[in-house]
Amino acid sequence: MRRGPFRSGAFHSPARGPRTAVVLGRWLGAALLLCFGTGLVSHLLQDPPGPPAALGLPTRPVWGYRVTQGLHVACGLAAVPLAGAKLWSVYPRLFEWPPARSGRHALERAAVAALVAAVLLELFTGLLNTLQWYPWPFPFRQTHYWTAWTAVGALLVHLAVKAPVIAAHWRRAQTVPANGRRTDGQRALLADERRALLAATAAAVGAVTLTTAGQSVPGLRALDLFAPRRPGAGGSALPVNRTAAQAGTAAVPAHWRLTVTGPTPYRLDLAALRALPQTTAVLPIACVEGWSADGRWTGVPLRDLLRRAGLPPGSAVRITSLEADGPYRTADLPAPYADHPRTLLALALDGRPLTPDHGFPARLIAPDRPGVLQTKWVTRIDPL
Numbered sequence: 474m475r476r477g478p479f480r481s482g483a484f485h486s487p488a489r490g491p492r493t494a495v496v497l498g499r500w501l502g503a504a505l506l507l508c509f510g511t512g513l514v515s516h517l518l519q520d521p522p523g524p525p526a527a528l529g530l531p532t533r534p535v536w537g538y539r540v541t542q543g544l545h546v547a548c549g550l551a552a553v554p555l556a557g558a559k560l561w562s563v564y565p566r567l568f569e570w571p572p573a574r575s576g577r578h579a580l581e582r583a584a585v586a587a588l589v590a591a592v593l594l595e596l597f598t599g600l601l602n603t604l605q606w607y608p609w610p611f612p613f614r615q616t617h618y619w620t621a622w623t624a625v626g627a628l629l630v631h632l633a634v635k636a637p638v639i640a641a642h643w644r645r646a647q648t649v650p651a652n653g654r655r656t657d658g659q660r661a662l663l664a665d666e667r668r669a670l671l672a673a674t675a676a677a678v679g680a681v682t683l684t685t686a687g688q689s690v691p692g693l694r695a696l697d698l699f700a701p702r703r704p705g706a707g708g709s710a711l712p713v714n715r716t717a718a719q720a721g722t723a724a725v726p727a728h729w730r731l732t733v734t735g736p737t738p739y740r741l742d743l744a745a746l747r748a749l750p751q752t753t754a755v756l757p758i759a760c761v762e763g764w765s766a767d768g769r770w771t772g773v774p775l776r777d778l779l780r781r782a783g784l785p786p787g788s789a790v791r792i793t794s795l796e797a798d799g800p801y802r803t804a805d806l807p808a809p810y811a812d813h814p815r816t817l818l819a820l821a822l823d824g825r826p827l828t829p830d831h832g833f834p835a836r837l838i839a840p841d842r843p844g845v846l847q848t849k850w851v852t853r854i855d856p857l
């Protein structure tokens with residue numbers, strides 16, 4: 474174990490030490506906690522507990538999910554260089570020998586092992602998810618969700634165990650004690666090295682953020698070098714995650730009808746839908762994978778379609794796509810969204826009929842919801 478890069482004294486640096494670990498820990502901790510909070514929001518929206526109709530899920534602000542999920546992905550990306558720097562700052566301690574000196578030390582190291590493993594798995598799965606790349610046999614969302622709880626639990630143990638060290642090094646003034654063992658020159662060198670490390674870390678975080686945030690922050694579009702999704706596909710400013718060709722819905726059957734069930738079920742063709750009173754609303758598509766963009770949608774308010782089928786306000790519905798299979802073939806719409814005046818069965822985007830990639834002939838668009846739930850190629854609406 475104690476050879477090569479693992480020998481004690483490997484990669485020695487004066488910039489290491491509790492103060493460095495505390496400063497980096499604060500940044501990383503803040504990024505991870507923001508990830509956790511915004512991730513819980515996303516999870517609750519995608520997997521609402523309890524009966525869908527009974528829930529007061531938020532429909533306001535309409536761009537709410539755009540902000541929380543944009544932050545989630547931005548903080549996750551920023552956490553990658555932060556986690557690297559944090560691991561580097563404590564590197565020799567990760568391979569300490571003997572592995573445990575006391576019960577407390579054993580607990581401390583077990584929590585660190587769980588924390589490091591969970592955070593690395595979380596950042597890895599999240600990063601690959603932004604690339605729509607799933608090279609693993611386990612379900613992404615459940616794994617990402619439960620790993621997050623593991624990471625937060627291990628983080629709380631870590632913070633509790635380290636509380637005295639954190640308290641002692643929280644403020645800069647207390648961190649360079651005049652302990653007589655270091656000369657003023659050595660102390661200045663240490664402070665310089667630490668400053669350089671923190672500046673390099675901050676620069677890496679800044680670079681990662683500036684070159685990816687454009688996928689959800691309009692003002693930063695020009696700098697968006699590394700974000701995987703580009704607007705402009707499918708003939709609009711919105712990116713496309715799953716094209717009609719990929720979903721097998723490129724050729725919509727000539728007999729396509731929208732079916733709405735309820736006390737007075739009915740079917741309507743596209744011309745009949747276009748003849749109904751239309752509403753236009755600017756609403757974003759906010760993808761879980763971190764990109765988002767506004768669209769100007771025109772279509773029939775969903776609640777008008779539901780009233781016509783005899784479904785009263787407060788009804789939750791299931792929206793079904795023409796897509797033969799795939800995880801987003803159906804989406805359940807809790808009552809707050811179904812009743813919202815700007816929830817549309819959209820027929821047009823930016824004044825033009827929907828293109829196949831954006832969901833022709835009809836798609837759902839609802840405020841403050843993850844993109845995965847904005848079902849394209851809609852063919853049925855059923856009460857839940």
Ligand SMILES: Nc1nc2c(c(=O)[nH]1)N[C@H]1C(S)=C(S)[C@@H](COP(=O)(O)O)O[C@H]1N2
Nearest residue numbers: 712713715760794801831844845847848849
């Ligand atoms: N039927 C169906 N609807 C779907 C999807 C899908 O795979 N199948 N993808 C969803 C996802 S993940 C997103 S982000 C949005 C993207 O909408 P857009 O392609 O119009 O930008 O559509 C959603 N609607």
Ligand SMILES: [Mo]
Nearest residue numbers: 760761844845
């Ligand atoms: Mo998405």
